[in-house]
Amino acid sequence: MEQYYFRQPNGKLGKSAPCLYPQCFENTQFSRSPYCSLHQKVLKNQTMDLFNSISSKADKKQWELLTYELIKRKYTCTCQELSNLLKHFITEKLARSQMDAIWETFKVNKNVEENAELVEDRLVNVKPLFS
Numbered sequence: 001m002e003q004y005y006f007r008q009p010n011g012k013l014g015k016s017a018p019c020l021y022p023q024c025f026e027n028t029q030f031s032r033s034p035y036c037s038l039h040q041k042v043l044k045n046q047t048m049d050l051f052n053s054i055s056s057k058a059d060k061k062q063w064e065l066l067t068y069e070l071i072k073r074k075y076t077c078t079c080q081e082l083s084n085l086l087k088h089f090i091t092e093k094l095a096r097s098q099m100d101a102i103w104e105t106f107k108v109n110k111n112v113e114e115n116a117e118l119v120e121d122r123l124v125n126v127k128p129l130f131s
């Protein structure tokens with residue numbers, strides 16, 4: 001079965017899956033991420049930069065409030081909920097590309113097909129930011 005699968009470049013299972021990052025055509029067919037390994041790192045760096053800038057701008061009380069809200073949720077929420085929680089720290093809502101980056105970094109469900117179609121509805125766990 002496995003062998004047959006690999007011999008079907010044009011079959012449904014053999015369909016190639018290019019990285020979702022703009023202008024990147026790296027195949028992610030055998031990856032658990034819709035991004036290639038290079039762009040997984042790029043997105044993780046973007047996410048860490050975002051949260052570093054938020055934490056450096058936030059005052060202690062605001063940050064404690066955010067931590068409190070996240071602990072209540074066991075650090076797990078959808079990207080949309082996270083965007084709402086962060087609205088005191090960033091002037092606009094999280095952009096779609098920022099949500100994509102946050103999801104790639106903190107996704108709860110590792111397999112692409114186990115996640116909601118809309119990035120807003122996908123679950124993330126941001127505990128690594130606080131430990």
Ligand SMILES: [Zn+2]
Pocket residue numbers: 019020021024025026035036037038039
């Ligand atoms: Zn890529």
